[in-house]
Amino acid sequence: MSDASRSARPGEGPKRFIFVLLDQFTLLCFSSAVEALRIANRMSGRDLYSWTLAGEGGDYAQSSSGIWFRLDTDLDEVMRDDTVLICGGIDVAKATSKRMLSWIRREARKGPMIGGLCTAGYTLAKAGLLDGKRATIHWENQDSFTEEFEEVTLTKSVFVIDGNRITTAGGTASIDLMLKIIAQDQGEELANLVADQLIYTSIRTDQDTQRLSIPTRIGVRHPKLGQVIRMMETNIEDPISPAQLAQEVGMSTRQLERLFRRYLNRSPKRYYMELRLAKARNLLMQTDMSVINVALACGFASPSHFSKCYRAHYSTTPYRERGTHAARTSA
Missing domain, CATH: 1.10.10.60 (Homeodomain-like)
Structure with missing residues (x-):
């Protein structure tokens, strides 16, 4: 967890991201997002962003690579200004429990930005948060997603922001998403500095598709x-x-x-x-x-x-x- 000791702006605290780690989540999609936020803080010299790791039980979460992460909190209440990013991975349907769905629906009523990284677009759709919206998910899960969620307009984009709902295709798409958010919050210059630090030479937009031609x-x-x-x-x-x-x-x-x-x-x-x-x-x-x-x-x-x-x-x-x-x- 990032402890913000300095303010992003006078009189304001850092923008908080809550990463909800599902069982067998993909490490790359999670770490790419966190690193972009960390570097934004470093390059700006201010605590623009903070983050908290959450999950069912509030104890530990295991990634699909077998690496365990100690969680900061259980599925607690979020604030309207928070951004909740659910991190999915292997067998996302199994990892999407009834408790998780109930929590997502309850917190969504407060109006925060809620996103699904990698396969967690399934979790958002299962909770009904993507009905009537545009979304994306990892290409390997697109066929099954289309069959189950006809009310969602599925795209092949690397990421989609539709109102207060976010979905990504997984992998390094988290970097593109975070660079977009950083640019919106703090300007293109900082976003480009973060990209340079990540040795990320080709920033993709929501118009770019996730698979090779x-x-x-x-x-x-x-x-x-x-x-x-x-x-x-x-x-x-x-x-x-x-x-x-x-x-x-x-x-x-x-x-x-x-x-x-x-x-x-x-x-x-x-x-x-x-x-x-x-x-x-x-x-x-x-x-x-x-x-x-x-x-x-x-x-x-x-x-x-x-x-x-x-x-x-x-x-x-x-x-x-x-x-x-x-x-x-x-x-």
Whole structure:
């Protein structure tokens, strides 16, 4: 906890951040945020910000890397001027308890700024704090989030500030968020000084997306190939035929086939199937959706066909995959 001995402004104390650490929270998203605040204090020569670590029980919290943190407090009352940042990580649904949800709803009624770092956007959405708002979450959790929270407008941005609600994609997105807050509070000059101290040479805004571009991800810079893959990724539930994909980019089906074979060493149909199965695996592990509904959400007309394709790719059935994941999580 930062003990503010000097004021940020005459007659004012430091702006307080309350970091709520969920079980198995991601260390990077938390530490990136705290370091930005610490450096802002150092570079300004004033205690502009203070922070408190909170969590259920008020004792200790364990990060997903196995490192334990001693908490300053339990889930106590917050003030309207506080900023509450909930830090999520692995198995956020399991870490989001009924007590946590009740506390968030109660404190939200006071009107403070409340945010979810990394996967904790799920916690905010579960508490109903993101209904009718724009939000983001780590790309690996986007499929399951979309299925469960239809009333939230999910984006692929690195962070989103919508009114008094904040969400980030995780990882170093916390730095971008804090630099934005510091710039709003104290000006661009201090934010840039903090970025320099962090050796952070490219500050992202809420207009930047969290994943690498398709050409960077696949290691190929071919405009038509990238266009086809983008169409595949946005049409998982209702797959588009190879013939239609080829027509959309102005080539024949045979040319499209050669393009995929040359650059990705697989057919368009095989690549599309792998995208659909990857989404299915995410949904199986991150949601309580039935296997039948997972199959339908990923473009499979029947559970038997889905199970057959899943087993051929992952060497296990969807049911066993979910059971193994549940057992591993419990352990």
